[in-house]
Amino acid sequence: MTTALKKLKYKAVVVMFVSIFTACSPVIYLLSMQTWLIVSSFASFMSCLLMKLAFKNLIKAFNALNVGLLNFKDGDFSNQLAYQKDDEFGQLCQLYNQTAQQLRKEKQWLYQREMMLDKMLQSAPQALLLINDNGVVVFANQSAQHLMASKQVLEGQSILDLRKVAPKEISSAIDKAQDGLISICQSDAEEQVWHASVGDVLLNNQHHNLYIFKQLTRELNRQEVAVWKKVIRVISHELNNSLGPISSMSHSGKIIATKLDDSRLHRVFSTIDERISHLTEFVQGYGTFAKLPAPNVSTIAIRPLLESIQLQWPTQIHCELDTLKADKGQLEQLIINLLKNAHESGSQTNAISLTVEQGHGIAKLFIEDAGQGMSESVLTSALVPFYSTKSSGTGLGLALCREIVEAHNGYINLSNRPTGGLSVEVGLPN
Structure with missing residues (x-):
């Protein structure tokens, strides 16, 4: 029972006794003291009994609401109040149950969205690092773990320790905490261009630094390859337009050379045919590169x-x-x-x-x-x-x-x- 309910009950008892003695005080002059005490005691007993019956539903309703609000405080919206009386408190408990059901649905919806967001962030190609004001990593996706060259999960580690094993360019970018381009070259691997973006995030009333590293090398390479493909398609088209007539003329020339029985002329046209065949194969190879279809994974x-x-x-x-x-x-x-x-x-x-x-x-x-x-x-x-x-x-x-x-x-x-x-x-x- 809550403290407020106890105080209310005590106040009701006090008011009851005061009312009884006030009502019975005139009778003291008509009855003897002993009789008056007996009548007063009986009246008090009956009043307490009636008061208990009157407060029974109220106490049950207050206890139910007290338990429900404690569940709300703990973030648990799964319990429903069993008080179903058709009175003011019953309506209040019914409103509580409706509120709990709505909050439970919203909590499930938020949890599903959080799970979806976490999955998206974990599979994102950008490297994401969220660091609190104590310099501890509270979130990092797989791309960040690969970029930081760490074999362990980054969450819970100090950013100072991670900077010792990370590429020096990444370590410098984290130290400067500024937006900009970064060039990373590891051993004999191809140089990679990254863009670093830094933001301040307020999470649970605590300031965090969010680092986003986006690789630009792949996008630049794609644009470069797209230009190459366009050039290849143009060249292949022009070569194919020329190779067809040349091949036809060479075939006619070989027939003429055979009729004239000129071995030298026959060798010339045979060489032309050989080079045309090689050039056709060459063009087809470039066409395969230029028209590579999207993968069917x-x-x-x-x-x-x-x-x-x-x-x-x-x-x-x-x-x-x-x-x-x-x-x-x-x-x-x-x-x-x-x-x-x-x-x-x-x-x-x-x-x-x-x-x-x-x-x-x-x-x-x-x-x-x-x-x-x-x-x-x-x-x-x-x-x-x-x-x-x-x-x-x-x-x-x-x-x-x-x-x-x-x-x-x-x-x-x-x-x-x-x-x-x-x-x-x-x-x-x-």
Whole structure:
């Protein structure tokens, strides 16, 4: 029973006794003292009994409301009041039940929205760091963990400790707490451009700093590749328009040369046919790059796919995954291109390996060889279309690999191995 209800009950008892004695005081002159005391005691007993009956429902209603409000205070809106009398307190309890039901629905709705928001933030490509005024990370998504080069969950860690293991450019950006562009270059990997955005957030009446790091390299690469594709489509169109008539004229020339029985003229037209065939194949290769369709992502069994590729390109395979989410045809083309480069690098076949392992929500593929590796300038331009160090290369193999990987929202990195040779790391969401 609440303190307020006790006070109300005590006040009612006092008022009752005062009323009884006031009402009975004139009778004292008509009755003896003993009789008056008996009558007063009986009247007090009956009044207490009637008062208890009158306060019974009131006490039950107050107790029910007291329990319900304590549940509200604890954030529990699941309980309903059992008091259902058809009186003023019954109506009050009914209003309480309706309020609790509404609050319960709103709490469930907010919880579902919070879960959806958390899932979206965890899978966001931007790196998000929320740090309280004590310098402790209270929220970080998977992209932030990858960017900070931490193997442990970031929540609960001090930002001062994290800055010691993070790339120096990221550490400097956190220290300055200013918006701007950041260039990150780790070992032999391609230089990455990031945009840092810093904001002040008031959460639970406590100031927090929100850091958002957005990678611009992929977007810049996409714009660059889009320009290359447009150029390729124009060139392919013009070449195809010219190759058709040339091929027809060459065929007619070969017929004439055969009739004239001129071997030299026949060799000339045969050479023209050979170059036309080579140029047609060349144009078709560029057309494949320029018209690469959007990936049809599905869950595929990775082991049988690797075993079928291994028959064509022998390699040492170490696979920790059973399934992988990707476009099967494009993934096969990606692996074949990378293994083909590894076999053409001058490496021994038994030194070429393909490893597939699971990261934090990412399937990682490592293709390594023991060839000549790449110089720093070649590593910088190897993924650019048309760039090739081979005399007969088209410069589209690695560019197509990058296009496939980025179409899957993944990444590809090239680096020289310390023991010699090249290491290609491919990351695909899984």
